Amino acid sequence: MELGHFFYDLLVHNENFAGKSKDTDFSVYEDHQHPPITMLTCADSRIQGEILGMDLINKVFTVRNAGNQVARNKGSLAYALTALNTEIFFILGHTNCGAVNFAAGASLASVTKLDKHDETHSVEPATGVKKKNSGIQLASSKGESKIISMLRKSDFSAASREVQREMLPLTIPIERGIAKLVKIGDEKKELAYLSQTNVDYQVEKALEYYGDRVKEKKLAIVGGIYDFVGAYSNTKGRVVITNINGIYDKDKLQENARAFCEADAALDKSSESYKLCQKLIEEKVSRI
Numbered sequence: 354m355e356l357g358h359f360f361y362d363l364l365v366h367n368e369n370f371a372g373k374s375k376d377t378d379f380s381v382y383e384d385h386q387h388p389p390i391t392m393l394t395c396a397d398s399r400i401q402g403e404i405l406g407m408d409l410i411n412k413v414f415t416v417r418n419a420g421n422q423v424a425r426n427k428g429s430l431a432y433a434l435t436a437l438n439t440e441i442f443f444i445l446g447h448t449n450c451g452a453v454n455f456a457a458g459a460s461l462a463s464v465t466k467l468d469k470h471d472e473t474h475s476v477e478p479a480t481g482v483k484k485k486n487s488g489i490q491l492a493s494s495k496g497e498s499k500i501i502s503m504l505r506k507s508d509f510s511a512a513s514r515e516v517q518r519e520m521l522p523l524t525i526p527i528e529r530g531i532a533k534l535v536k537i538g539d540e541k542k543e544l545a546y547l548s549q550t551n552v553d554y555q556v557e558k559a560l561e562y563y564g565d566r567v568k569e570k571k572l573a574i575v576g577g578i579y580d581f582v583g584a585y586s587n588t589k590g591r592v593v594i595t596n597i598n599g600i601y602d603k604d605k606l607q608e609n610a611r612a613f614c615e616a617d618a619a620l621d622k623s624s625e626s627y628k629l630c631q632k633l634i635e636e637k638v639s640r641i
């Protein structure tokens with residue numbers, strides 16, 4: 354994009370928004386913000402607020418980093434969750450996440466190196482790093498998924514130290530996920546499964562820090578995946594809920610989602626949109 358074009362878009366389009374101030378009452382939030390939701394999502398450009406289908410101004414306190422990692426922005430999250438007291442913490446990952454793929458490649462590369470080392474030495478490597486995840490060895494056995502083969506060939510060592518430092522914590526959840534890929538046998542689903550495993554891990558971390566607020570019913574932690582490849586269903590662009598407060602059994606998730614809707618007095622239970630919501634729980638509160 355030419356810089357001139359960027360200036361044009363910024364100046365002209367923002368003016369269109371600013372002009373709306375006749376209709377938009379900025380005075381509601383010019384002194385304070387009152388967001389009910391904190392959203393932690395990936396910095397990926399394909400994720401923008403529009404995917405949630407609602408006006409997010411003054412509703413969503415957004416924190417973003419590569420791979421939607423809780424530990425990377427603890428200060429901003431603590432401010433939103435404990436000073437602004439948002440009631441919902443939504444951790445949103447997505448399909449085809451570059452950070453997740455990076456971590457998967459790095460996990461596989463490191464294990465490959467250890468495997469080679471083990472062939473020639475009977476002692477542990479000098480770094481003291483031990484092979485701790487038998488799942489990755491399983492994934493390297495005969496019948497390896499295409500995605501694993503693809504990730505294994507990627508050269509992730511070319512990334513700068515700063516990039517590596519930010520991505521490598523993701524190898525912890527990703528190593529958990531890799532073991533199961535051979536059983537899935539669908540490339541879209543396999544990559545999405547790794548993103549889903551990362552979200553589960555980030556929900557776990559959030560429960561570590563904010564579990565007390567969840568117990569006191571001051572906070573609900575919701576994990577989800579933005580699926581723009583059609584990994585969860587044939588409808589691309591869906592946001593799928595994959596975890597609620599650490600629950601990741603599909604039936605229990607749906608049961609919880611129904612109970613939350615049922616308990617909300619503001620929802621008109623006889624309306625068509627409520628019936629649609631019930632139907633969508635079947636399809637969009639789901640897991641791979």
Ligand SMILES: [Zn+2]
Nearest residue numbers: 395397450451
């Ligand atoms: Zn991403």
